[in-house]
Amino acid sequence: MQLLTRALLILCFIGIIQQAQSQETIKLYATKPTGSENWNWTEQENFSKLFNTQVVFNVVEPSLMLFQPPASIATGTAVIIAPGGGFQALSINSEGVEVAKWLNSKGVTCFVLKYRLAKTISDDPASEMMQKLADPKKFETENWPVIPLATNDGIAAMKYVRSHAAAYKINPNRIGFMGFSAGGTVTMAVAYNADEESRPDFIAPIYAAVVPSIGSNVPKKITPAFIAVAADDQLNLTSHSIDIYNRWIQANQPVELHVFEKGGHGFGMRKQWTPSDKWIDLFGEWLRQQGWLRPLNEDQWSAKLTPQQLEERKQTAENNFHQDWPSFNRFASLNKQLPSPSKNEKRVVFMGNSITEGWINMDPYFFEGKPFVNRGIGGQTSAQMLVRFKQDVIDLKASVVVILAGTNDIAGNTGPASIEIVQEHIISMAELAKASGLKVVISSILPVYQYPWRPEIKPAETIINLNNNLKTWAEKNAAIYLDYFSAMVDERNGLKSNLTFDGVHPNIEGYKLMEPLVEKAIAAALKMQ
Numbered sequence: 001m002q003l004l005t006r007a008l009l010i011l012c013f014i015g016i017i018q019q020a021q022s023q024e025t026i027k028l029y030a031t032k033p034t035g036s037e038n039w040n041w042t043e044q045e046n047f048s049k050l051f052n053t054q055v056v057f058n059v060v061e062p063s064l065m066l067f068q069p070p071a072s073i074a075t076g077t078a079v080i081i082a083p084g085g086g087f088q089a090l091s092i093n094s095e096g097v098e099v100a101k102w103l104n105s106k107g108v109t110c111f112v113l114k115y116r117l118a119k120t121i122s123d124d125p126a127s128e129m130m131q132k133l134a135d136p137k138k139f140e141t142e143n144w145p146v147i148p149l150a151t152n153d154g155i156a157a158m159k160y161v162r163s164h165a166a167a168y169k170i171n172p173n174r175i176g177f178m179g180f181s182a183g184g185t186v187t188m189a190v191a192y193n194a195d196e197e198s199r200p201d202f203i204a205p206i207y208a209a210v211v212p213s214i215g216s217n218v219p220k221k222i223t224p225a226f227i228a229v230a231a232d233d234q235l236n237l238t239s240h241s242i243d244i245y246n247r248w249i250q251a252n253q254p255v256e257l258h259v260f261e262k263g264g265h266g267f268g269m270r271k272q273w274t275p276s277d278k279w280i281d282l283f284g285e286w287l288r289q290q291g292w293l294r295p296l297n298e299d300q301w302s303a304k305l306t307p308q309q310l311e312e313r314k315q316t317a318e319n320n321f322h323q324d325w326p327s328f329n330r331f332a333s334l335n336k337q338l339p340s341p342s343k344n345e346k347r348v349v350f351m352g353n354s355i356t357e358g359w360i361n362m363d364p365y366f367f368e369g370k371p372f373v374n375r376g377i378g379g380q381t382s383a384q385m386l387v388r389f390k391q392d393v394i395d396l397k398a399s400v401v402v403i404l405a406g407t408n409d410i411a412g413n414t415g416p417a418s419i420e421i422v423q424e425h426i427i428s429m430a431e432l433a434k435a436s437g438l439k440v441v442i443s444s445i446l447p448v449y450q451y452p453w454r455p456e457i458k459p460a461e462t463i464i465n466l467n468n469n470l471k472t473w474a475e476k477n478a479a480i481y482l483d484y485f486s487a488m489v490d491e492r493n494g495l496k497s498n499l500t501f502d503g504v505h506p507n508i509e510g511y512k513l514m515e516p517l518v519e520k521a522i523a524a525a526l527k528m529q
Contacts, residue, residue, distance in 0.1 A: 027061055035149045042060065043114070044058050064111040068110075069109060077107070079100075079175075085183075106293055173497055178203065181237070188208055207233060241257065351404070352402075362507070382426055403441065
C-alpha cells in the first residue's frame with residue numbers, strides 16, 4: 001500500500017514544461033460540489049523547482065480548460081484529459097495542455113480537467129508532499145477520501161461535454177476520456193462507474209494507478225481502450241496497465257496495450273529519446289484506425305489532401321480501373337497461402353466492400369480463432385465482386401459465404417446501376433455459391449441517409465427496396481437473409497449516429513452490433529439442408 005501511495009503522489013512532476021493558457025475555462029458546478037462544501041482555500045498554480053514543472057494545486061472548484069481545433073480540420077471528436085499528480089497537484093502542461101494542443105492538430109476538441117485535490121497548506125506542493133510521505137499511513141487517510149470526489153468531477157465533466165456537444169460542434173457519441181497516473185485513476189473510475197449519460201465512448205489510461213476503491217465493472221457497451229506504460233516505471237505501475245488490458249480482453253472489449261521498454265513514470269509529452277516518446281503518435285494512429293479522426297464531412301476530409309496526394313489517389317484509381325478492375329491481385333497471394341480447410345472446419349468467407357474490409361481492421365478480435373476469411377475490398381461494386389467471386393470465395397473451399405454488397409452501386413462508384421442490375425449481380429453470386437455447395441447468407445445493405453462523397457444522391461428508398469427484393473429471393477431460394485438494416489436504421493432511414501463515424505461505415509460499436517447477427521445467420525445457414 002505504501003508503494004501504491006507513492007505511485008499516486010510522485011507521478012509526472014518530471015521534465016521541463018512551459019506554461020500555457022487555455023482558450024476558455026468552464027466551471028463544472030454552479031455551487032460548491034458535494035463533499036467539499038466547507039473547503040475555503042483557493043486554487044493556485046506555480047512552477048515547482050523541486051519537480052521542475054508547472055503545477056496546479058488546491059483545486060476547490062473543478063473546471064475544464066477548453067482547447068478547440070481549427071474549424072477546417074475539426075473531426076467532431078472530443079477528449080477529456082485528466083493530468084496526474086497524486087491527487088496533491090496536477091502536472092498541467094505535459095499531461096494536459098500539451099496533449100490537448102497535439103490532439104487539436106488532429107482535429108480533436110479537448111477539455112483539460114482540473115479535478116478536486118487534497119489540501120496543500122504551503123505554496124510548494126512538491127516539498128510538502130515529501131514531508132507528508134514520512135507518514136504514509138496518515139497520508140493515505142488524508143488522500144483516499146479525495147478519490148471519489150475526483151471521480152465525481154470526471155463524471156460531471158463527461159455529462160457536461162455530452163450535453164453541450166452541439167455548442168462545441170462535436171458528436172455526442174465521439175467523446176473519450178484519458179488520464180495520466182492519478183488522472184488514469186480518474187479515467188478508470190469514470191469508465192467503471194459511469195451511467196449512459198456519462199459513459200466515455202473510448203478511454204486512454206496512460207501509466208494509470210488503479211486502486212480497489214474505484215471498482216472494476218467493465219462497461220457492457222463497447223468502450224475501446226488505448227493503454228500505454230513503460231516497463232521501467234519507477235513506481236511499478238506496469239502491472240496496473242496489464243490488469244486493465246486483461247479485464248478488457250476478458251470482457252471481449254477492443255483494447256490496445258503498449259509497454260515500452262524504457263520511459264519511466266510520468267513521461268507525458270516530454271522528449272526523453274526513449275521508446276515512450278512515440279506513445280502520442282501511436283495514440284493518434286489508434287484514433288485514426290478507430291475512425292475518431294475522420295471528419296463527419298467526407299468532402300472536408302478530401303479537402304485536406306494536397307494537390308499531389310489528390311492526383312496520386314486519382315491515378316491509382318485510374319490504373320486499378322484499367323489494369324485490374326476486379327482487383328484480382330488484391331488477394332491472389334493470400335489465397336495461395338491459405339491452406340485447405342481441416343476435416344471438421346466450416347470455413348466462412350466474408351465477401352464485400354469497405355464495410356467488410358474495415359471490419360477486420362476495426363475489430364480483428366472477431367476474426368481471431370474462427371474459420372473466418374475476410375475478402376472485402378473498399379469501394380467495390382457488386383459487379384466487381386461477381387467477377388472475382390470464384391477466385392476469392394469458391395476456390396477457397398468455404399462452407400458458407402456472407403455477401404454484403406450494393407451500397408457502392410447505389411452511390412455510383414463505377415457508374416450508374418439500376419436496382420435490377422445490382423440485384424442480379426448479388427443473386428448471381430449466391431447462385432454460383434449454391435451450385436458449388438456453399439450455404440449462402442445475403443446481407444441487407446446498411447442504411448444510408450447520404451453518401452459524403454456523393455451528397456446529391458438520396459439512397460434511402462433505393463436501399464429499402466433492394467433489401468426487400470433480396471429478402472424475398474433468399475426466402476424462396478434456401479438462403480439466409482441477414483437483416484442488419486432494421487437493427488441499425490434511424491428515423492431518417494439513415495445509419496444511427498452512434499454506430500458510424502461518417503454515416504456509411506460502422507464504427508466499433510456498429511460492428512459489435514453486427515457480430516452476433518452474422519454469427520446467428522451463419523449458424524442458421526450451416527443447419528440448412
